[in-house]
Amino acid sequence: MSLRTALLLWLLVLLLFAASLLVPAGDLVSLFHQDRGLAFALLRELRLPRALLALAYGAMLGASGAAIQALFANPLASPDLTGTTSGAALGAVLTAYIFGFSAPLALSIGAMGGALGALLLLLFLAGPAAETATLLLAGLAISALAGALTTLALALAPSPFAFYDAYEWLMGSLIDRSLSQALFAALPALAAILLLLRLRPALDSLTLGEEVAMSFGHDIRRLRLLVVCLTAAGVGACVAICGAIGFVGLVAPIFGRRLTGGHPGRALLPAALIGGALLLASDLVVRLAPLGRTLPIGVVTALLGAPFFLWLVVHMRWRMRR
Amino acid sequence: MTPMLDARGLRIRDRLDPTDLGIEAPQFLCLVGPNGSGKTSLLHALAGIGDAEGEVRIDGRDPRLAAGDERKRLLSYLPASRDIAWPVSGRSLVALGLPSGAGDAEVERVLAELDADALAERRVDRLSTGERSRLLIARALAPRPRLLLLDEPAANLDPQWQLRLMEHLRRVSGSQAVVAAMHDLDLAARYADRMLILDGGRIVADDAPAELVEGSDVRSVFGIERRGGTWELL
Structure with a gap:
C-alpha cells in the first residue's frame, strides 16, 4: 500500500468519524445556541459513544476478518466462521434474560463467555492441530448450533x-449506548487489533502454504490459537454491546487486500480502517434514511453486504470456469 | 571443520525411522524412493516442519533456534505443492522468500537467474503450473540459504526447463548444500553428486548416483531395471 493510499484511508475514516459526531448538524447547532453545555453533553453522551462504537466494531470486524481469511486461506471466511460471533450472541442473550440488556459488564462477560465456549468446543471438536478443513467444518457446526440455541x-x-429486547439487540444497534458501554467494547477491540497486527508477517507467509510458513520458523498452531482467541475476545466484547453485525468482516478484508497487492497479512490494517469506515458510513445511512423510524444497522450492512457477497460468489464461479 | 549439515536421530512417527544425515561440504544430494518412502518426511524433519524428533545443525547452528531473516539465510524449503493461497504478483511472491532488508535489486537478480522477469508483474493465479513452479523455485533460491531443501523441483517443468533448472542447481551446489527429492532417476544421476535411496521410512542406500542407478538397490526398491537405455518393469 502506498503512503498516499494509506493517508487517504486514514483521512476517510477521520472524516466519517467527524461526520458521525456532527450529522445531523441542525439539531446540534440550534442546541448550541440555546445551551452550550447541553450541546456538549449531547456530543459526549450520545454521539461520541455511537461514533466510537461504529469505528471500533467495524475495525474489529475488518481486522479479525482479514486475520481469519489469511489463516484459512479462504476469501469467504469471516469471524462468524469460527462460531465465535454466534457463540457470543447466544451468551449475551442468555445473560440478558437475567440481567437485562443495559448491564454492560454482565453482557460483556456473557458474550465473551459464549465466544470462549464456542472456541473451546471448536478446539475440542477440531483439536489443537486441526487441519483447516476440519476447523471450518467445526466452526460451521458450532455457528449453526449457537444460532439454533439463540x-x-x-x-x-x-x-x-x-423477547422484543433480545430480537432488537440481535439485529445490531449502536444507539443509546453510554460512553462507558462504548469503552467496554472499544478498549478490548483496540487491544485485540493491536495484537493481531503483530501477527502480520506470519499471516503473510501463509501465502506460500503452512509448510513453508513453518520452515520460516512460524509456529502455526500458536498462530491459529492466537487468531481465534483474539478474534473471540475482540468480537465478543463488541457483540455484547451492539449485538451481531454481519458482512463487514467479510467485505472489508477483500477491499483491504486490493490495496496490498493480495498480501493477506499486510491487509490487516487497511481492512480494519475500511471496516471502521464501512460501519461509520452505514450508521450515517441509518440516521439519514427518510423512513420515519430508525433502521437496525445490522440490517443496513446485510442489505449492502449480501449483494456484494452474491457478486463475489458469481465472480469466483465465473473465474473458475474460465 | 564444522560439517555443513549434521542431522542425528531424525524421526517422525509412522513416517520416518530414526535417521542420521551428514553433508560435509557443499554438494547436490538427491533423494529417491517409491511413493510414501519418506522423502518428503525427511525434508520436513530437516526443515523443522511438524513434530520431527532429533537434532539438526546447519554450519553448527540449530535452525529451530533461529527465526526470521537468520532462518531464511540458513535454510529454504520448496514443498511439492505448487498452490499459492493468494493472488499476489510474481515479484512479491519472490520477495516473500527474501530477508526483510533485501531491496528490489535482489528480487530482480533472482528473477533474472531463472529467466522469470516476464512473470514479475503477472498475478500468480493467472499463470500455468509450470510458470508458478519457476517462481516458487526462485522464491526458495532467493535468500541463497546454506541448505536448500527441494521437493520435486523439476515437476511440472517442460524438458528444456528441467535441464536448465538442474544446471542451475548444479551451479549453486558449489557454494550451497542442495537436497532434492526427485522421481526422475536419470536426471538425478546426471546432475547430483550423491544419491540416497529411501524405502519404508529408512535410508537403504547412500552412494554416488552412477553406482546406485546401475546397482541392485534400484531393482529391489523400485522393481525396475534398465534394459537397452530405458527403464523396464522386472
Whole structure:
C-alpha cells in the first residue's frame, strides 16, 4: 500500500468519524445556541459513544476478518466462521434474560463467555492441530448450533418485552449506548487489533502454504490459537454491546487486500480502517434514511453486504470456469 | 571443520525411522524412493516442519533456534505443492522468500537467474503450473540459504526447463548444500553428486548416483531395471 493510499484511508475514516459526531448538524447547532453545555453533553453522551462504537466494531470486524481469511486461506471466511460471533450472541442473550440488556459488564462477560465456549468446543471438536478443513467444518457446526440455541432462547423468552429486547439487540444497534458501554467494547477491540497486527508477517507467509510458513520458523498452531482467541475476545466484547453485525468482516478484508497487492497479512490494517469506515458510513445511512423510524444497522450492512457477497460468489464461479 | 549439515536421530512417527544425515561440504544430494518412502518426511524433519524428533545443525547452528531473516539465510524449503493461497504478483511472491532488508535489486537478480522477469508483474493465479513452479523455485533460491531443501523441483517443468533448472542447481551446489527429492532417476544421476535411496521410512542406500542407478538397490526398491537405455518393469 502506498503512503498516499494509506493517508487517504486514514483521512476517510477521520472524516466519517467527524461526520458521525456532527450529522445531523441542525439539531446540534440550534442546541448550541440555546445551551452550550447541553450541546456538549449531547456530543459526549450520545454521539461520541455511537461514533466510537461504529469505528471500533467495524475495525474489529475488518481486522479479525482479514486475520481469519489469511489463516484459512479462504476469501469467504469471516469471524462468524469460527462460531465465535454466534457463540457470543447466544451468551449475551442468555445473560440478558437475567440481567437485562443495559448491564454492560454482565453482557460483556456473557458474550465473551459464549465466544470462549464456542472456541473451546471448536478446539475440542477440531483439536489443537486441526487441519483447516476440519476447523471450518467445526466452526460451521458450532455457528449453526449457537444460532439454533439463540432461536430457542428467543422462543422461550420469559416475557414479550424480553423477547422484543433480545430480537432488537440481535439485529445490531449502536444507539443509546453510554460512553462507558462504548469503552467496554472499544478498549478490548483496540487491544485485540493491536495484537493481531503483530501477527502480520506470519499471516503473510501463509501465502506460500503452512509448510513453508513453518520452515520460516512460524509456529502455526500458536498462530491459529492466537487468531481465534483474539478474534473471540475482540468480537465478543463488541457483540455484547451492539449485538451481531454481519458482512463487514467479510467485505472489508477483500477491499483491504486490493490495496496490498493480495498480501493477506499486510491487509490487516487497511481492512480494519475500511471496516471502521464501512460501519461509520452505514450508521450515517441509518440516521439519514427518510423512513420515519430508525433502521437496525445490522440490517443496513446485510442489505449492502449480501449483494456484494452474491457478486463475489458469481465472480469466483465465473473465474473458475474460465 | 564444522560439517555443513549434521542431522542425528531424525524421526517422525509412522513416517520416518530414526535417521542420521551428514553433508560435509557443499554438494547436490538427491533423494529417491517409491511413493510414501519418506522423502518428503525427511525434508520436513530437516526443515523443522511438524513434530520431527532429533537434532539438526546447519554450519553448527540449530535452525529451530533461529527465526526470521537468520532462518531464511540458513535454510529454504520448496514443498511439492505448487498452490499459492493468494493472488499476489510474481515479484512479491519472490520477495516473500527474501530477508526483510533485501531491496528490489535482489528480487530482480533472482528473477533474472531463472529467466522469470516476464512473470514479475503477472498475478500468480493467472499463470500455468509450470510458470508458478519457476517462481516458487526462485522464491526458495532467493535468500541463497546454506541448505536448500527441494521437493520435486523439476515437476511440472517442460524438458528444456528441467535441464536448465538442474544446471542451475548444479551451479549453486558449489557454494550451497542442495537436497532434492526427485522421481526422475536419470536426471538425478546426471546432475547430483550423491544419491540416497529411501524405502519404508529408512535410508537403504547412500552412494554416488552412477553406482546406485546401475546397482541392485534400484531393482529391489523400485522393481525396475534398465534394459537397452530405458527403464523396464522386472
